[in-house]
Every structure is written in C-alpha cells, then in structure tokens.
Amino acid sequence: DAKTTQPPSMDCAEGRAANLPCNHSTISGNEYVYWYRQIHSQGPQYIIHGLKNNETNEMASLIITEDRKSSTLILPHATLRDTAVYYCIVRVEEGTASKLTFGTGTRLQVTL
Amino acid sequence: GAVVSQHPSWVICKSGTSVKIECRSLDFQATTMFWYRQFPKQSLMLMATSNEGSKATYEQGVEKDKFLINHASLTLSTLTVTSAHPEDSSFYICSARDLLAGVYEQYFGPGTRLTVT
Numbered sequence: 001d002a003k004t005t006q007p008p009s010m011d012c013a014e015g016r017a018a019n020l021p022c023n024h025s026t027i028s029g030n031e032y033v034y035w036y037r038q039i040h041s042q043g044p045q046y047i048i049h050g051l052k053n054n055e056t057n058e059m060a061s062l063i064i065t066e067d068r069k070s071s072t073l074i075l076p077h078a079t080l081r082d083t084a085v086y087y088c089i090v091r092v093e094e095g096t097a098s099k100l101t102f103g104t105g106t107r108l109q110v111t112l
Numbered sequence: 113g114a115v116v117s118q119h120p121s122w123v124i125c126k127s128g129t130s131v132k133i134e135c136r137s138l139d140f141q142a143t144t145m146f147w148y149r150q151f152p153k154q155s156l157m158l159m160a161t162s163n164e165g166s167k168a169t170y171e172q173g174v175e176k177d178k179f180l181i182n183h184a185s186l187t188l189s190t191l192t193v194t195s196a197h198p199e200d201s202s203f204y205i206c207s208a209r210d211l212l213a214g215v216y217e218q219y220f221g222p223g224t225r226l227t228v229t
Contacts, residue, residue: 036220043116043205043220044156087155099146100207100218102156 004088009107012082018075020106022088025069030092033064034100035073037084044087044102047073078110114140116208118221125196125228132192133224135206141186142208146218147179150203162189196228 005023012018024033034049048055048062050071055062061074075082087105092098115138125131135145144163148156160176162168162183170176180192189208193200205223 038156041203041223041225043118043207043222046217046219099158099161101158102148104155 004090004103006086006088006103006106008104009109011109011111012075012078014079014110014112015077018073018078018082018108018110020073020075020086020088020108021070022073023070024088024090027068027090028092031090032092033062033068033071034089034091035060035062035086036089036100036102037082037086038105039081039084047086078108080110080112082108083110084108114138114208114210114217114219116142116206116219116221118204118206118224120224121222122225123227125226127197127228128195130192130194131196131226132190133204133206133226135189135191135208135221137187137208137210137219140208140210140219142189142210143186144209145183145189146207146209147181147189147191148205148207150205150223156205159191193226196226198228201226201228 032049032051035047036044038044048060050062064071085105085107087102089100117136119134147159150156158171159174160168160170162181164183164186168181183189203223203225206221207218
C-alpha cells in the first residue's frame with residue numbers, strides 16, 4: 001500500500017472549518033483513500049473514503065486532487081469533540097489481503 | 113452501525129502469565145479480523161490478520177508463538193498473549209471486516225489496555 005504524509009499537528013478554532021491535508025504521491029490506480037480518527041484511548045473511527053471523486057457524508061468532506069496525489073479532509077464546523085488524531089490511509093479495495101496500515105497521523109486540537 | 117466489542121477493556125497481569133483478549137462483532141459477520149497494538153504516543157501497528165477457520169497471518173517481527181490468535185467463528189476472535197512481559201504492556205485493538213457490506217469496511221473495537229507488572 002502507498003505511504004502517506006501528514007502534518008504532525010494542527011489547531012483549529014471551534015466552529016471553524018478544519019482542513020487536514022494528506023500527500024499520497026505514490027498512490028496506485030486501484031487504491032482508495034481512507035480517513036479514520038482516534039480519540040484518546042479509544043479505537044479508530046471511520047470517517048470517509050473515496051477513489052477519485054470528492055465525497056461528502058454527515059461527518060466530513062473528502063477532496064481528492066485530479067492527479068490523486070493528495071487529498072484534504074474537511075470538517076466543516078469543528079467542535080471540541082473533534083479533537084483527535086486523524087489518519088489518512090491508502091489501500092487496495094479488493095482481496096482478503098486488503099488491510100489498513102496506519103501512519104503517524106495528524107493530531108488536531110480544536111480550541112475555544 | 114456495525115459494532116465491535118472487546119473484553120476486557122483493561123487487564124493487569126503478572127509477568128510470566130498469559131492473558132486472553134476477546135474481540136466480537138456484535139451485529140454482523142466478520143470474515144476477517146485484524147489485531148493491532150499501540151504503544152503510548154505511537155500509531156497503531158498491525159500485528160496479524162485472521163480469517164475465520166484458518167490460521168492467522170502475522171506481520172513481520174510479530175512472534176506467532178507469543179501472540180496466539182484464534183478465529184473460530186464469524187463473530188469471535190481471541191488474542192492470547194503468552195508468557196507476558198512488561199514490554200508487552202500496550203493498547204491492543206481489534207478490527208473486523210463486514211462480510212455482507214460488499215465493501216471492505218473495517219470496524220474497530222474500543223481497545224484493551226494490558227499492563228504487565
């Protein structure tokens with residue numbers, strides 16, 4: 001699976017949009033981009049995933065560049081409860097060998 | 113949504129003893145379960161992948177005789193840390209893949225904190 005690069009930490013004011021970038025310049029054509037987050041001492045929580053089109057759900061939006069070498073996770077109105085480590089992961093979708101390999105992630109701190 | 117549970121949520125054991133951690137998919141059938149380990153201030157590291165009814169596949173550097181994995185049913189996988197030592201103290205997290213989802217979503221359990229004294 002392709003490796004990803006994320007900034008180690010970011011701050012965001014409550015109520016503002018949090019934009020978390022991820023570089024995945026070696027992504028293959030059959031690899032999806034996944035985002036998970038981990039709140040302190042809990043298991044990871046799925047947020048969103050996509051292949052090449054932008055995606056939106058009730059939690060966030062995922063913007064993938066046309067060349068697919070980078071993406072941005074957008075939390076439109078961050079709250080204190082969004083403080084967590086956010087992981088960007090790329091992986092193939094097919095096959096039982098498909099697995100999630102976590103990098104170091106971005107620690108997002110939402111402040112008042 | 114799909115729920116994965118783990119038991120116990122935390123455990124303290126003495127060095128040299130063995131401890132078993134259970135991972136259950138509560139409302140779906142999991143063909144594949146994954147076991148991760150996370151040390152303080154570090155990311156999750158995949159330890160092994162287990163498919164129901166077959167032997168687990170371990171990641172490089174993970175001792176299969178020390179971390180015994182059993183995936184006997186579509187809803188239960190167990191991880192047994194044998195002859196535990198203080199360096200095995202960690203946060204152990206399981207993850208399950210939903211067979212019926214049609215996509216390869218992975219759902220994570222809440223984790224088990226193991227402390228070996």
